[in-house]
Amino acid sequence: MKKTIKKPVLSIGPFHPLQEEMEYFQLTLDGEIVTDIDMRISYNHRGIEKISETLQFDQVPFLVSRICGICSASHPLAYVRAVEELASVKVPERALYVRTIITELERIHSHILWAGLAGHFIGYDTVFMWAWKYREPVLDLLEEITGNRNNYGNVKVGGCREDIPNELKPKILKEMDEIAKKMDMLIKAILDDPILHARLKGVGILKNDDAIKYAVAGPTARASNVAIDVRADDPYGEYSELDWNVIVRPEGDVFAKVVVRLLETLEAVKIIRQALKKIPDGPVAVEVKEIPPGEAVGHVEAPRGETFHYVRSDGGNRPVRHKARAPSYVNVPSFKASCIGQHIADVTITLAAVDPCYSCTERLAVVDGHNNITHDYEELLRLSREKTARIMREA
Amino acid sequence: MSWKIKYLKKAPWVFHVNTGACNNCDIEIVDLLTPKFDVERLGIKLVGSPRHADALLVTGGVTAQAAPRLREVYRQTPKPCVVFAIGACACDKGIFTNGYHMVGPVDKIIKEIDPNAIIAYVPGCPPKPEAIISGVVKALSAI
Amino acid sequence: MNQEELNKKISEIKDKLIGYEQPLANRIYLSCEAENSYALNKFLFEDVPLRFVIATGIDSEDCFEILYHYAYDQTGCVVTLKTFIRDRENPSVESISPFLPAAEWIERELHDLLGIEIKNHPDMRRLILADDWPEGVYPHRKEAKK
Numbered sequence A: 001m002k003k004t005i006k007k008p009v010l011s012i013g014p015f016h017p018l019q020e021e022m023e024y025f026q027l028t029l030d031g032e033i034v035t036d037i038d039m040r041i042s043y044n045h046r047g048i049e050k051i052s053e054t055l056q057f058d059q060v061p062f063l064v065s066r067i068c069g070i071c072s073a074s075h076p077l078a079y080v081r082a083v084e085e086l087a088s089v090k091v092p093e094r095a096l097y098v099r100t101i102i103t104e105l106e107r108i109h110s111h112i113l114w115a116g117l118a119g120h121f122i123g124y125d126t127v128f129m130w131a132w133k134y135r136e137p138v139l140d141l142l143e144e145i146t147g148n149r150n151n152y153g154n155v156k157v158g159g160c161r162e163d164i165p166n167e168l169k170p171k172i173l174k175e176m177d178e179i180a181k182k183m184d185m186l187i188k189a190i191l192d193d194p195i196l197h198a199r200l201k202g203v204g205i206l207k208n209d210d211a212i213k214y215a216v217a218g219p220t221a222r223a224s225n226v227a228i229d230v231r232a233d234d235p236y237g238e239y240s241e242l243d244w245n246v247i248v249r250p251e252g253d254v255f256a257k258v259v260v261r262l263l264e265t266l267e268a269v270k271i272i273r274q275a276l277k278k279i280p281d282g283p284v285a286v287e288v289k290e291i292p293p294g295e296a297v298g299h300v301e302a303p304r305g306e307t308f309h310y311v312r313s314d315g316g317n318r319p320v321r322h323k324a325r326a327p328s329y330v331n332v333p334s335f336k337a338s339c340i341g342q343h344i345a346d347v348t349i350t351l352a353a354v355d356p357c358y359s360c361t362e363r364l365a366v367v368d369g370h371n372n373i374t375h376d377y378e379e380l381l382r383l384s385r386e387k388t389a390r391i392m393r394e395a
Numbered sequence B: 001m002s003w004k005i006k007y008l009k010k011a012p013w014v015f016h017v018n019t020g021a022c023n024n025c026d027i028e029i030v031d032l033l034t035p036k037f038d039v040e041r042l043g044i045k046l047v048g049s050p051r052h053a054d055a056l057l058v059t060g061g062v063t064a065q066a067a068p069r070l071r072e073v074y075r076q077t078p079k080p081c082v083v084f085a086i087g088a089c090a091c092d093k094g095i096f097t098n099g100y101h102m103v104g105p106v107d108k109i110i111k112e113i114d115p116n117a118i119i120a121y122v123p124g125c126p127p128k129p130e131a132i133i134s135g136v137v138k139a140l141s142a143i
Numbered sequence C: 001m002n003q004e005e006l007n008k009k010i011s012e013i014k015d016k017l018i019g020y021e022q023p024l025a026n027r028i029y030l031s032c033e034a035e036n037s038y039a040l041n042k043f044l045f046e047d048v049p050l051r052f053v054i055a056t057g058i059d060s061e062d063c064f065e066i067l068y069h070y071a072y073d074q075t076g077c078v079v080t081l082k083t084f085i086r087d088r089e090n091p092s093v094e095s096i097s098p099f100l101p102a103a104e105w106i107e108r109e110l111h112d113l114l115g116i117e118i119k120n121h122p123d124m125r126r127l128i129l130a131d132d133w134p135e136g137v138y139p140h141r142k143e144a145k146k
Helices: A048-052 A060-064 A074-086 A093-122 A125-146 A166-191 A194-200 A208-213 A218-222 A254-278 A328-339 A344-353 A358-362 A377-394 B003-010 B024-031 B067-076 B088-092 B106-113 B129-142 C003-016 C034-047 C101-114
Strands: A009-012 A025-030 A033-039 A294-302 A305-313 A321-325 A365-368 A373-376 B013-018 B055-059 B082-086 B118-122 C019-024 C027-033 C051-059 C064-072 C077-085 C092-094 C117-119
Touching: A025 A344, A033 A328, A033 A344, A048 A060, A048 A321, A060 A074, A074 A093, A074 A294, A074 A305, A074 A321, A093 A125, A093 A166, A093 A254, A093 A344, A093 A377, A125 A166, A166 A254, A194 A254, A194 A377, A208 A328, A218 A254, A218 A305, A218 A328, A254 A344, A294 C027, A294 C077, A305 A328, A305 C051, A305 C064, A321 C051, A328 A344, A328 C101, A344 A377, B003 B129, B013 B024, B013 B067, B024 B055, B024 B129, B055 B067, B055 B088, B067 B106, B082 B088, B082 B106, B082 B129, B088 B118, B106 B118, B118 B129, C003 C019, C003 C027, C003 C034, C003 C077, C027 C034, C034 C064, C034 C077, C034 C092, C051 C101, C077 C092, C101 C117
Parallel strands: B013 B055, B055 B082, B082 B118, C027 C077, C092 C117
Antiparallel strands: A009 A025, A009 A365, A025 A033, A294 A305, A305 A321, A365 A373, C019 C027, C051 C064, C064 C077
16 A cells, blocks of 8 residues: 655655655654654665575674674674574573673663764764763773674674683773763763753653554663563573663653663663672683574663564574564664654654664755755754754753 | 865865665764864864765665665765775675675775776774774875 | 463464464464464454564465564563465465554565565555565565575
């Protein structure tokens, strides 16, 4: 059934504002209020699931690590969990702790990155610069542990490829102290800022029943009172042995999503500190010779939400079928529910609050069918920042 | 040396194009603006339109959907301009070589409309910000 | 509900299933024919209720399979409903998007990549393949390899 869009159309798409074709995000407007939205995702389609079938089981982690840059620890872990379930592999305890530490470090730098971007979209560029500056030491730490700032290549079927040397523990703990201090400062600044309250509260609300209908995951769900977190629901790593909290907020607006992510960063610090204390000695991998025929699923809590993989094997050394689901696949469509009824100035921050890949939010260009005015990404950004400035003046 | 090339070498204004990248290279590019690397002090500026650009920073191995857009952006960019293929995907499709939806890499798509295009390659997965800066500086000095 | 209660709840639809496996306490695999897919999905999402995760489409040589994956977060259980589409010439299944908007994208993807007709889908347009990708070429089908 083909949809015909009659009202003026806001096109949110890649690079070139004067192109007339349907782009990434297309919004239907009534005046300055969004009434409908349409999305295409073919830009990033690389055919990864099919490529998996040409790789051997132990090569796939390197492929899926590159599904998304900021969830690059979660995808291989979810895949590997599925294969380990298939083959009934018992992963050594030390490996579980190493995996936990690396995924939590990724959560920290991903949430800080997001905080910076959110600041950028509403005109708090100091937050942007500050956040991305304090993200760097975490990336340096990951580089020291795994050899790369992103795409760690650390996880493999049976455990980890590399260990965290015990000599690094004091350095990691010191960095956690630094991060905790900075996050405390940022959280306080945000929670106490009346401008941010006025700018972000009540904006881009995703109602609880929409959150369930769109089956959203991660902070997007938890900020709408859907208390799900794979680390608590179907524990992996050693989350069930550690003391930490699932952060949930009922309001469903952008502000709630900000709070959830910031507080989760502090929980991540808590988890890493405990993991470093409790990590036992021992091997970080077992050898896995064969993957028997069968099927299994694996899921983990990535910074954006549940990352889910399904693997089917026929006993050979390549997967017969491999399904990879990133959390953005369910979170981005929910933008439809949270964006309708919003003002054009709130579109960038509402989309950003769902935390899609950075490039998705960059692909904003507007074509107003009525007046033939083109609003590109810069223009939408300007409108968003203008709204913040207006709130500051009226405060 | 034309005045355009002269200014390009001194203070290139760059436009970032994602042709289906996983975002790692894109984030490292944005990282260049942040305090640790701060390329603006070197005169490198990220612009919002290809029409203002001296150079394109292209990431991704070029998916079938992105190819026409990449060609269009290249056409829009005033010549002479330098196309930087940032990352393994942009240089040679990287780990996605066998993907049915991949039509790149970047040089193949660009050369379809301009066989004499100036293309520089910065490999890595992703290349560290230092590597990107080094690659850009090396390429510009060689022009 | 604890896991035992969940197992009991799910067994309410046993008569519509052609298979039931529980290889682990918190992993359940149900099998059914395509004509029962709509009713079973509705039961799992609305009556149990479970959280929809994603659907996997598989070309299994003599048939197509759509695996609908659900999660029951209180016990960390993953319930997978395997729907068998026996008609290879004209594979089709009823859309579950009318009651489950979360399935809209994946159903469009199943159509794009496997060529399965999703009946009564509210918005069956191309989602994941490029605009100029040829019609009738389904990359996830086995014959696409040749």
